[in-house]
Amino acid sequence: MDKIPKTLRGTARREQLLRSAEKVFGEKGFAAASIAEITRDADTALGTFYIYFTSKEQVFRELVVEMGHLTRSVMSDAVTGAPDRLDAERRGLLAFLRFVADRPSLYRIVEQARFVDPEAYRDYFSSFAAAYRDQLRKAEAAGQIRPGDAEVRAWALMGIAKNLGDRFVLWEEHGDLEAIAEAAFDMIRDGLSP
Numbered sequence: 001m002d003k004i005p006k007t008l009r010g011t012a013r014r015e016q017l018l019r020s021a022e023k024v025f026g027e028k029g030f031a032a033a034s035i036a037e038i039t040r041d042a043d044t045a046l047g048t049f050y051i052y053f054t055s056k057e058q059v060f061r062e063l064v065v066e067m068g069h070l071t072r073s074v075m076s077d078a079v080t081g082a083p084d085r086l087d088a089e090r091r092g093l094l095a096f097l098r099f100v101a102d103r104p105s106l107y108r109i110v111e112q113a114r115f116v117d118p119e120a121y122r123d124y125f126s127s128f129a130a131a132y133r134d135q136l137r138k139a140e141a142a143g144q145i146r147p148g149d150a151e152v153r154a155w156a157l158m159g160i161a162k163n164l165g166d167r168f169v170l171w172e173e174h175g176d177l178e179a180i181a182e183a184a185f186d187m188i189r190d191g192l193s194p
């Protein structure tokens with residue numbers, strides 16, 4: 001159950017705890033992270049954590065949900081005004097890679113959720129895929145992309161973005177994200193046939 005702050009100061013303290021949890025979980029992993037480390041990073045007393053959260057698991061889950069909201073918002077902003085679905089794919093892929101580069105700890109938390117909170121992990125990807133699928137169906141109906149299974153396509157496109165984020169953002173220090181997105185987009189746009 002969320003413990004919603006009643007004051008601006010409380011809201012700011014809760015946000016600081018979330019940002020510290022993001023940092024500590026992202027750096028150490030869920031299992032190795034402690035509430036004491038989170039509160040130390042937030043420069044607050046250990047008991048303050050429990051004013052806003054009931055457990056380490058709750059704050060972790062909230063960060064996974066937050067990542068879902070932020071990712072969808074970033075992607076939506078990036079594709080707004082795209083003339084067609086293909087341009088939206090190019091814009092969205094680059095925006096996603098930049099987002100991962102900006103918030104690597106939050107991205108790592110989603111990856112940890114596979115083991116820490118499988119339900120949150122599944123919800124994160126399933127809700128993203130549902131919206132993606134709907135956009136692909138609209139683009140197909142408008143003749144912007146060729147007919148195909150929108151569900152499979154949504155998951156395949158998400159897999160491309162996720163793996164590029166791992167390889168070229170998390171495992172290496174921020175390569176040329178535009179070149180990476182363009183290389184992947186060439187394949188997305190044209191497929192693998194000559």
